[in-house]
Amino acid sequence: MAAGETAWTTYWHANRLDSCIVRPGQQDDDQKAIFDFWRTFVSGTxxxxxILDLATGNGAVALRLVEAAVELGQDISVKAVDLADIRPEIFLKEYGDLIRLIEFEGQVDICDxxxxxxxxxxxxxxxGFxxxxxxxxxxxxxxxxxPSGTFQLLVHHKSGALVAPNVAQVNEIDTLLQAGGLVDCIQGLLAGTVRMEQLxxxxxxxxxxxxNQLPRITAEIFAAVRQLLTRQDLDLIVRAEGATDMRRRLEAEQERxxxxxxAALAENDAADLRQIMAEAxxxxxxxxxxxxxADQALLGWQFAGRR
Ligand SMILES: C[S@@+](CC[C@H](N)C(=O)[O-])C[C@H]1O[C@@H](n2cnc3c(N)ncnc32)[C@H](O)[C@@H]1O
Known part of the structure; x- marks a missing residue:
């Protein structure tokens, strides 16, 4: 599996529904707007x-489609595919009943x-598209x-509210993973080659x-390290494995x-995509x-059309 697919597979196996669509503190408003967007699509089906959901991840949209159909009293069926080795039915237990209404297939390239x-x-x-x-x-x-079938896509916008904070994490993770950085210190400490003072x-x-304001991932790592160090019941091998896993997860997060x-589209990329669609x-x-x-934050581009 390529690094990109592995990164997403790791992510989806960690029991998540959405990838990155909710802004901190704006959860309800954002979720409602997105649900309404997909509900409107279902009402026109x-x-x-x-309906086919492309690059579904753990099925955030597929689930919204099924929920909307139930709400609208409509009978639709949903297929959902992704390049990653997705298994929502195993990893997303809390949505089990709805997930069973969807047919998921992993390791499917939307280009084939x-x-x-x-x-x-x-x-x-x-x-995803x-x-x-x-x-x-x-x-x-x-x-x-x-023929006459319809499509609707929500795609990342280069200036959207989700892109800059996520891309900033690439640099944060670089700092964590640099030689002699925090992750090296933690691994060294557990291996006995680094002293607590160095950490x-x-x-x-x-x-x-x-x-003095640690960014989110760095703060989370310090919290995890504190926990790891106080768990005297764990033997050294388990603690060292914990640190190696931390590096693997950070690398996957950075790749994502x-x-x-x-992937995010600037204005000219969006115009190009529209042109490609028309030519097809x-x-x-x-x-x-x-x-x-309420703040009308820019979240992405919406595309729509028909065959
Ligand atoms: C940002 S996530 C979005 C997932 C989901 N649609 C959501 O809203 O939560 C992007 C997804 O695109 C998938 N992906 C990337 N390239 C793909 C391709 N060529 N074919 C299928 N899926 C792809 C990734 O595996 C990942 O799950």
Whole structure:
């Protein structure tokens, strides 16, 4: 599996529903706006219709589609695919009942879909479509849509509220992983090659670097280290494994953030994507910024159209 897929597989196996769509402190407003966005799509899908969710992750959109259909008294079925080795039915236990209504398939590239031509009434994607090469992904979207079938996508916006904070974490993780940095200190401490004073000195250096306000991941690591060190019941091997796992998770997180920054569309990229869709024969293609919350924050681009 390539590094990118591994990063997402690690992420989705950690029991998460959404990837990055909720702004801290704005959870309810953002969730409502997003639910309404997908609910509107369901209400325009014919009863008995089948919808395909591309790059589904752990099925955040697929779940919203099913919930909306139940609310609207509509009968729809949902298929959901992702390149990562997703297993929402195993890892997302709390949504078990709804998840069973969706057919998930992992290790599926949206540029090479295992479905016959004209098989879906609707195709959707949320912060996933833009991760794939656009010409092939659009060609596949157009191929699997039934005539007059519709599509709706939410994609990352380069200036959107989600992109900058996530991309900033790439640098934060670089600092944590640098030679002699916090993660090295923790591993060394557990291996007996680094003294506690060196770890404390690294802590002071980071506090100074961040003006006494440790950013989220760094603060979480300090909390985890405190816990790891106080667990005298754990033998040294288990504690050392904990530190190695920390490095692996940070590398995966950094890879995900890098991909997000690369995938996000600026105005000209959005115009190009629209053009690619029109050239693939998709009709009535529109795109516009998608805003959420009382502060009308820019969250992404919304694309819509039909075959
Ligand atoms: C930001 S997550 C979005 C997941 C989900 N739609 C959500 O809103 O929570 C991006 C997803 O795109 C998937 N992905 C990236 N490239 C892909 C491709 N070529 N084919 C299928 N999935 C892909 C990744 O594995 C990841 O799960």
């Amino acid at each position: 014919p009863d008995g219709g089948q 879909l295992p479905f016959s031509d004209q098989s879906f009434d609707g195709v959707v994607s949320q912060f 833009e991760y794939a090469p656009p010409v092939s992904a659009v060609a596949e979207l157009a191929r699997v849509l039934k 404390e000195a690294e802590g002071r250096r980071l506090l100074q670097l961040y003006d 953030m890098r991909q997000l920054g690369d 024969g998709l009709r009535d293609v529109s795109y516009e910024p998608f805003h959420v919350g």
